[in-house]
Amino acid sequence: MNAEPRILRTQAEDTFAAEYQAARARLPGGPGMAAARDAAFAAFQAAGLPHRRVETWRYTDLRALVRAVPPLAGEAPSDGAEFADPLPGLDRARLVIVDGVYRPELSDLSGLDGVAVQPMAALMEADDPRIGTAFARIDDPMVSLNAALMSGGVAIDVPAGVAIARAIEIAHVTTSAVGAYVRNAVRVGEGASVRIIESHVGRAGSAYQANIVTEASVADRAKVVWAKLQAEGDAALHIGSLAVTIGREANFDHLVLMTGAAIARAQSFVTFAGEQARAGLFGATMIGGKQHADILLSVDHAVPNGSSRERFKAVMDGRADGIFQGRIIVRPGAQKTDARMMTQGLLLSEEATFAAKPELEIFADDVQCAHGATSGEVDEDLLFYLISRGIPKAEAETLLVTAFLAEAIEGLGDEAIGEAFEKVAVDWLARRGNSANGTV
Amino acid sequence: MLKIKNLHASVGDRQILRGVDLEVPTGEVHAIMGPNGSGKSTLSYVLAGRDGYDITEGEILFDGEEILDKPAEERAALGIFLAFQYPLEIPGVATMTFLKAALNAQRKARGEAELTTPDFMRRVKGAAEKLNVTQEMLRRPLNVGFSGGEKKRNEILQMALLEPKLAILDETDSGLDIDALRVVSDGVNALRSPKRSMLVITHYQRLLDHIVPDVVHVMSAGRIVRSGGPELALELEAKGYADYVGAAA
Ligand SMILES: Nc1ncnc2c1ncn2[C@@H]1O[C@H](COP(=O)(O)OP(=O)(O)O)[C@@H](O)[C@H]1O
Ligand SMILES: [Mg+2]
Numbered sequence: 001m002n003a004e005p006r007i008l009r010t011q012a013e014d015t016f017a018a019e020y021q022a023a024r025a026r027l028p029g030g031p032g033m034a035a036a037r038d039a040a041f042a043a044f045q046a047a048g049l050p051h052r053r054v055e056t057w058r059y060t061d062l063r064a065l066v067r068a069v070p071p072l073a074g075e076a077p078s079d080g081a082e083f084a085d086p087l088p089g090l091d092r093a094r095l096v097i098v099d100g101v102y103r104p105e106l107s108d109l110s111g112l113d114g115v116a117v118q119p120m121a122a123l124m125e126a127d128d129p130r131i132g133t134a135f136a137r138i139d140d141p142m143v144s145l146n147a148a149l150m151s152g153g154v155a156i157d158v159p160a161g162v163a164i165a166r167a168i169e170i171a172h173v174t175t176s177a178v179g180a181y182v183r184n185a186v187r188v189g190e191g192a193s194v195r196i197i198e199s200h201v202g203r204a205g206s207a208y209q210a211n212i213v214t215e216a217s218v219a220d221r222a223k224v225v226w227a228k229l230q231a232e233g234d235a236a237l238h239i240g241s242l243a244v245t246i247g248r249e250a251n252f253d254h255l256v257l258m259t260g261a262a263i264a265r266a267q268s269f270v271t272f273a274g275e276q277a278r279a280g281l282f283g284a285t286m287i288g289g290k291q292h293a294d295i296l297l298s299v300d301h302a303v304p305n306g307s308s309r310e311r312f313k314a315v316m317d318g319r320a321d322g323i324f325q326g327r328i329i330v331r332p333g334a335q336k337t338d339a340r341m342m343t344q345g346l347l348l349s350e351e352a353t354f355a356a357k358p359e360l361e362i363f364a365d366d367v368q369c370a371h372g373a374t375s376g377e378v379d380e381d382l383l384f385y386l387i388s389r390g391i392p393k394a395e396a397e398t399l400l401v402t403a404f405l406a407e408a409i410e411g412l413g414d415e416a417i418g419e420a421f422e423k424v425a426v427d428w429l430a431r432r433g434n435s436a437n438g439t440v
Numbered sequence: 441m442l443k444i445k446n447l448h449a450s451v452g453d454r455q456i457l458r459g460v461d462l463e464v465p466t467g468e469v470h471a472i473m474g475p476n477g478s479g480k481s482t483l484s485y486v487l488a489g490r491d492g493y494d495i496t497e498g499e500i501l502f503d504g505e506e507i508l509d510k511p512a513e514e515r516a517a518l519g520i521f522l523a524f525q526y527p528l529e530i531p532g533v534a535t536m537t538f539l540k541a542a543l544n545a546q547r548k549a550r551g552e553a554e555l556t557t558p559d560f561m562r563r564v565k566g567a568a569e570k571l572n573v574t575q576e577m578l579r580r581p582l583n584v585g586f587s588g589g590e591k592k593r594n595e596i597l598q599m600a601l602l603e604p605k606l607a608i609l610d611e612t613d614s615g616l617d618i619d620a621l622r623v624v625s626d627g628v629n630a631l632r633s634p635k636r637s638m639l640v641i642t643h644y645q646r647l648l649d650h651i652v653p654d655v656v657h658v659m660s661a662g663r664i665v666r667s668g669g670p671e672l673a674l675e676l677e678a679k680g681y682a683d684y685v686g687a688a689a
Contacts, residue, residue: 380492392513395545403531406532
């Protein structure tokens with residue numbers, strides 16, 4: 001990545017610098033943490049906001065898109081209770097993070113016996129050396145910015161052998177036009193199993209910026225299902241980054257559903273660290289209006305005998321832009337890797353766009369890897385088949401789009417979570433049907 | 441029931457139907473035979489209301505009413521059903537979900553109440569059994585992984601459930617072995633009724649051994665060029681379409 005120092009800074013970059021300088025002394029952490037923040041901010045400043053010439057950010061030029069920088073979140077003006085449940089009917093424990101700060105008194109931890117939940121700010125104060133390790137080898141300016149400005153979040157530890165039946169939601173709420181920098185950690189011990197939901201909502205019309213970094217590790221033989229719902233307010237900037245390491249014979253299934261925010265970026269860095277591990281990585285994007293949603297996926301098969309399935313679907317209406325950049329890396333010696341990545345875009349309007357860039361980087365010879373990408377409109381033949389049976393056009397289109405997205409959502413393999421996420425998709429389509437006789 | 445007068449249809453610059461005249465009275469079964477490319481499927485699509493055809497001349501009356509300006513879903517609700525020559529596969533839409541959506545959409549359009557789930561299940565079960573459509577097939581995504589014969593049986597199942605006034609069967613026999621042909625034909629014959637008309641499109645006479653038509657029409661180069669009784673099908677079987685293919689040039 002571009003590491004040479006730049007002299008010219010955008011106004012936004014200058015504002016970030018001023019904010020960091022002003023907040024530096026009050027951000028949580030001991031001396032170790034403070035030094036790490038300074039280093040992270042220096043890295044951010046050296047790179048600047050990501051722009052077109054940074055390969056991984058080529059479709060989301062934040063240097064051009066981020067004009068204003070809201071103030072860093074302070075004390076939250078509300079507890080976020082006014083936001084509707086984004087996943088009604090789905091039973092789960094909830095860890096609530098409001099404007100970047102974990103709020104135990106708003107959270108529900110029942111059913112989580114054996115699980116350790118700690119405020120990330122406390123780990124920062126203790127200079128916990130694990131903070132940041134998952135991203136040690138990932139050079140990304142927005143992760144660096146998070147490492148400088150992060151205010152809190154949660155750390156969840158599921159000890160070895162513990163199976164938690166109740167899903168755990170990490171619920172992010174942003175209540176006003178602030179910059180919220182959240183850091184979470186999820187560590188799943190050997191043979192443990194857990195289902196995580198990560199949700200993101202915020203005030204409509206409010207130009208807040210949410211930057212969430214999550215570090216996760218899935219130990220040997222552990223089993224993790226993880227579903228992210230990005231349903232931010234319509235004026236928001238969402239930058240979500242996940243780095244996860246998967247151990248031997250472990251299972252990791254991950255779904256990102258993106259429907260909110262004006263500009264959204266979800267980046268996942270998945271590393272296979274133990275043999276015979278399996279990952280299913282899925283995405284379902286549904287956007288309209290002038291929304292912009294960018295998914296970056298990096299899957300690093302660093303050891304032999306791993307298998308991964310990547311399936312990303314995106315539906316774009318109005319003038320929305322959907323993006324998928326996926327890279328599967330098979331390291332030297334990672335023989336018998338089996339990886340298949342597929343991405344499909346569905347354009348509901350002539351002005352919508354979809355850009356897909358799936359890539360394979362293979363340094364081992366005995367592997368099975370494939371990737372594919374398609375983009376198109378709703379199939380007229382399929383549509384006519386349904387309509388010819390009496391199903392009105394709008395309903396037929398909804399059936400086809402739901403089916404298109406369901407293939408990704410069901411890939412997660414969790415019935416209850418899948419059902420709740422499918423409902424989000426169906427609701428989106430219903431709203432689209434209501435607001436549109438034609439699209440905006 | 442169905443009256444087609446001087447129907448002309450084209451796609452782009454290509455004229456496909458060049459003056460079709462056809463009348464199918466209530467309760468009758470008419471067959472349309474003809475060489476490949478003569479416009480049989482196009483006629484079936486135009487009847488069902490598919491977009492993309494320019495109707496440059498002519499009219500289609502259904503129960504005395506002009507239907508050319510009605511969208512496909514309205515025609516379906518009026519009672520027009522097309523069994524596709526190539527039924528489509530729709531991943532992600534369970535066959536059962538599709539059947540229910542179709543049946544209830546038509547009922548709604550006609551101002552009838554939606555069926556309750558048990559009532560719907562009972563109807564599907566009854567119809568499916570007669571056509572050897574298994575519960576497992578009904579749970580699968582629509583036509584996905586179905587064999588040619590299974591797809592055709594699934595078309596007839598839809599017809600049985602939707603109870604159309606006019607059923608258009610486009611080469612329902614193609615791709616069927618003799619046993620499958622019998623199952624499908626029995627299914628169709630069971631739906632013959634004095635209140636229901638059928639337009640059976642086929643390239644081969646063998647289907648008409650099973651579904652015996654009242655009238656046989658020959659289509660060539662976008663027109664009905666000859667009509668007669670069931671014996672006409674036998675004549676075509678013996679002589680082939682050579683006489684008619686010439687006319688298409
Ligand atoms: N959508 C279309 N665009 C252009 N040509 C078409 C289209 N559909 C059919 N045709 C042409 O019209 C003719 C009649 O086709 P079709 O109705 O499928 O005949 P049949 O069913 O009798 O075999 C063929 O020559 C075919 O190539
Ligand atoms: Mg045909």
